[in-house]
Amino acid sequence: MGNQRLSSAKELEELRKQILSQRRPDKPIITVCTGTACQTYGSLEIYRKLADEIKKQGLEGSVVEAKATGCHGFCEQGPVVVIFPQEICYVKVKLEDVPEIVSTTLAQGRVIERLLYEDPVTGQRIAKDPDIPFYKNQMRIVFGNNRHINPRDIDDYIALGGYSALSRALFQMTPEQVLEEIKKSNLRGRGGGGFPTGIKWETTKNAPGEPKYVIVNCDEGDPGAYMDRSLMEGNPHAVLEGLIIGAYAIGSQEGFIYVRQEYPIASENTIQAIKQAEEYGFLGGNILGSGFDFKVKVHRGAGAFVSGESSALMCAIEGKVGEPKMKYIHTAVSGIKERPSCLNNVETWANVPLIINKGAEWFNSIGTDGSKGTKIFSLVGKVNNTGLVEVPMGMTLRQLIYDIGGGIPKGKKFKAVQTGGPSGGVIPEQHLDTPIDFDELTKLGSMMGSGGTVVMDEDTCMVDTARYFISFCCEESCGKCIPCREGLRMLREILTDICEGKGQEGDIEAIEDIAEVMQDASLCALGTTAANPALTTLKYFRDEYEAHIKEKRCPAKACKALTSYYIDPEKCTACMICFKNCPTEAIHGSKGIIHWIEQEKCIKCNTCFEVCPPRFSAVRRISGEPLPPPPAPGTKVIREKKR
Amino acid sequence: MASKTKSPKLNNVSRAVSKAVRSYQSDKDMLIQILLDLQSMFGWLSQEVLTEVSEQLEVPITQVYQIASYYKAFSLMPRGRHIIKVCLGTACQVRGSPQLLNIISAMLNMKPHETSKDMRFTLETVNCLGCCAMGPVVVVDGMYHSKPSTPALRKIFETAK
Numbered sequence: 125m126g127n128q129r130l131s132s133a134k135e136l137e138e139l140r141k142q143i144l145s146q147r148r149p150d151k152p153i154i155t156v157c158t159g160t161a162c163q164t165y166g167s168l169e170i171y172r173k174l175a176d177e178i179k180k181q182g183l184e185g186s187v188v189e190a191k192a193t194g195c196h197g198f199c200e201q202g203p204v205v206v207i208f209p210q211e212i213c214y215v216k217v218k219l220e221d222v223p224e225i226v227s228t229t230l231a232q233g234r235v236i237e238r239l240l241y242e243d244p245v246t247g248q249r250i251a252k253d254p255d256i257p258f259y260k261n262q263m264r265i266v267f268g269n270n271r272h273i274n275p276r277d278i279d280d281y282i283a284l285g286g287y288s289a290l291s292r293a294l295f296q297m298t299p300e301q302v303l304e305e306i307k308k309s310n311l312r313g314r315g316g317g318g319f320p321t322g323i324k325w326e327t328t329k330n331a332p333g334e335p336k337y338v339i340v341n342c343d344e345g346d347p348g349a350y351m352d353r354s355l356m357e358g359n360p361h362a363v364l365e366g367l368i369i370g371a372y373a374i375g376s377q378e379g380f381i382y383v384r385q386e387y388p389i390a391s392e393n394t395i396q397a398i399k400q401a402e403e404y405g406f407l408g409g410n411i412l413g414s415g416f417d418f419k420v421k422v423h424r425g426a427g428a429f430v431s432g433e434s435s436a437l438m439c440a441i442e443g444k445v446g447e448p449k450m451k452y453i454h455t456a457v458s459g460i461k462e463r464p465s466c467l468n469n470v471e472t473w474a475n476v477p478l479i480i481n482k483g484a485e486w487f488n489s490i491g492t493d494g495s496k497g498t499k500i501f502s503l504v505g506k507v508n509n510t511g512l513v514e515v516p517m518g519m520t521l522r523q524l525i526y527d528i529g530g531g532i533p534k535g536k537k538f539k540a541v542q543t544g545g546p547s548g549g550v551i552p553e554q555h556l557d558t559p560i561d562f563d564e565l566t567k568l569g570s571m572m573g574s575g576g577t578v579v580m581d582e583d584t585c586m587v588d589t590a591r592y593f594i595s596f597c598c599e600e601s602c603g604k605c606i607p608c609r610e611g612l613r614m615l616r617e618i619l620t621d622i623c624e625g626k627g628q629e630g631d632i633e634a635i636e637d638i639a640e641v642m643q644d645a646s647l648c649a650l651g652t653t654a655a656n657p658a659l660t661t662l663k664y665f666r667d668e669y670e671a672h673i674k675e676k677r678c679p680a681k682a683c684k685a686l687t688s689y690y691i692d693p694e695k696c697t698a699c700m701i702c703f704k705n706c707p708t709e710a711i712h713g714s715k716g717i718i719h720w721i722e723q724e725k726c727i728k729c730n731t732c733f734e735v736c737p738p739r740f741s742a743v744r745r746i747s748g749e750p751l752p753p754p755p756a757p758g759t760k761v762i763r764e765k766k767r
Numbered sequence: 768m769a770s771k772t773k774s775p776k777l778n779n780v781s782r783a784v785s786k787a788v789r790s791y792q793s794d795k796d797m798l799i800q801i802l803l804d805l806q807s808m809f810g811w812l813s814q815e816v817l818t819e820v821s822e823q824l825e826v827p828i829t830q831v832y833q834i835a836s837y838y839k840a841f842s843l844m845p846r847g848r849h850i851i852k853v854c855l856g857t858a859c860q861v862r863g864s865p866q867l868l869n870i871i872s873a874m875l876n877m878k879p880h881e882t883s884k885d886m887r888f889t890l891e892t893v894n895c896l897g898c899c900a901m902g903p904v905v906v907v908d909g910m911y912h913s914k915p916s917t918p919a920l921r922k923i924f925e926t927a928k
Contacts, residue, residue, distance in 0.1 A: 160896070160897050160898045161897075161898040161899075161900045161901060164898055164901060164904075164911035164913070165901075199898070199899070199900030199901075200900045202900065344897075345894070345895075346895070347855070347856035347857045347858075347860075347894045347895035348856050348857035348858045348895060348899055349895070350895070350897030350898075350899065353897045354897075385803060385840050386893070386895075386896065386897075387897070423799075423800065424799075424800060424803055425838075425840075426799050426802070426803055426834075426838030426839070426840040426841065427838050427839030427840035427841075428837065428838050428839060429894070440799060441796070442796055443795060443796040443797060443798040443799050443800075443834075444830075444834070445833055445834060445837045446837070446838075502899060504857070504858035504861075504899035504900070504902070505857070505858050505861040505862065505899075506861060506862070510858075510899060510900035511900060542857065545857075576857065578857045578858055578861055579861075580861055584861055592857070592860055593857075596894065602837075704917075704918065705916060705917045705918065706917065707870040707873055707874050707917045707920070708873050727869050727870070727873050728866075728869075729866040729867075729869050729870045729873075730863060730866045731866070731870065731917060735916075
């Protein structure tokens, strides 16, 4: 396009007017979610076909516009298509539905009933996405714009008021006033630490040394968390605008956006956003004619969980091995190249333009006493509505999991929710009414962290969960300090033994001892918090540990070494389904001949248990008791006579 | 994503490295970025590549090797023609990815992080791909598969020659 560089606040407003004048509010826009989950369900093909079909049916140009947006958050129902201005939401859209969407909904304005979301409780079809319970109970102030924006087109962001906060900060506020506003807002770091953002900014601002750096942390390493990815991919300009405002307040002329290499679309969209922002003059020299200069570079991470830690991340930006340093002096004072460096999480930066535009008072009206604003959670695991969810701080876990998440699938029983990633812990049923914020979850031994919320049901073994997180941290530990490196290795050994039925008396106490040393003596937060999953599972599910150690029994029937699979000859109808699905050909039998499992060949992959139709439920998992003998070879199914 | 690019011939190594180094203005701070580009170009980082980077960027070979061996994105061994990545993020874990890994491992008779002798497959694990709603997920040559059944897996592996 070759956009023209803007040199004043007035020119920005003129550009905005011009963009808006070309967009008629009544003109239908059909948006297709092209977030990672929807893309894997084929949403890009759907988008292309939509564009083609619109052309084919003669609706192109002034009548309808198709738009590929970032993640809408309702990943469970992908691919998601929303038609504006009516906000008609179609879920689980298939390629073959596209011509009908164009001819029926776009051309005639009629709703296609079967593509609407069906409420699993009432069975009702819901036409508009704000009415769907998943969306209705959210407050999407940061994430909500994703569904309106083509992340590769800066004009979309400007049309929604984008960069007006920057213009306001540059022309109506001094850097000190911007800083004061952020401090007054009580915004706290969204990456997990919860450190007051304003104080961090002030530290860097007042620290001696030039140049000062500002950095976006998009090294989202917590497994089960993807809100930063979706923001960076879906609305990169919001993050960029926040960063520029922060740089202005702090007095920094150079910034970095650190994106993990597993997120290629996030770095592509960010690079594109930077280019477009430079063209319009939101970046570079003399921004909007204000005299303020700021440039920003994208730095891809190379796959190391610990690189999300501030000092390690800054080492990585210098091109070195990303190991944490002892923080006698905070990175806010001495970071990249020993210069003052202010690092904030993606979501934290994205909150900044909102606060500048709407004021600290508005921000303070949302949330709890100690935690203001909203938080984006990735609600995943054994929950009906998997996806990204933005709610005000203080919502309870129960509301999050049941009202928004729609509860546990297949009528299973809730067991625990894991929050805070590998540094967090599990929270059991009796604490589900706890409000979620920085302080409340910490009191329970877990933490809010960056917002990963993994729901677990009765089939999840808590010892195995602890083993999983400990071995994750064990592999990710940089190995620099001994308590973390060796402590994790020992914890992994003990927990693996317990899961394999080799646990001994005294193991539980050993876990507690090691955890204490790690908490006291590790160098960085990875080590001090790494034992949390083991400690919280012990705190709330000690009986499961004891069952493993004393009875050699896994109550969830999940630990391979302690569980066997058995086909109940009374129930087996010899339908061949498990036989065909067994990956190791461990199942014997044929049509009409009752199936049985050859235990030596069985790898305990759970496939037979899952594929056996619920009306038969012939496959049983047995733990802690002897396995009944298989039926005599060639036993035939005795069928009840049909009436 | 999985690299489909064929390894350029050895005499191209020097040229490829030179191009990568120049695209970052020979900035030593950009060592990780340069290695990332070369990794995606070659699919792995051979000794020649590392030596070339060290010479052209004027960074000690120990430092180049330290970076290449520390970060997970880099492979110091050649990888198979088809890359299988099983997601072991928490959401996939809860939904049964260890079993899925177990199945794939049994079907291909390979352990995780191994490359088959005929260089056909490399079996890798990853921590969260950010598509938790589909879990458990396996990515074969960049194609995502949500909770594939055993017959579906057989088909996927048979078509990958």
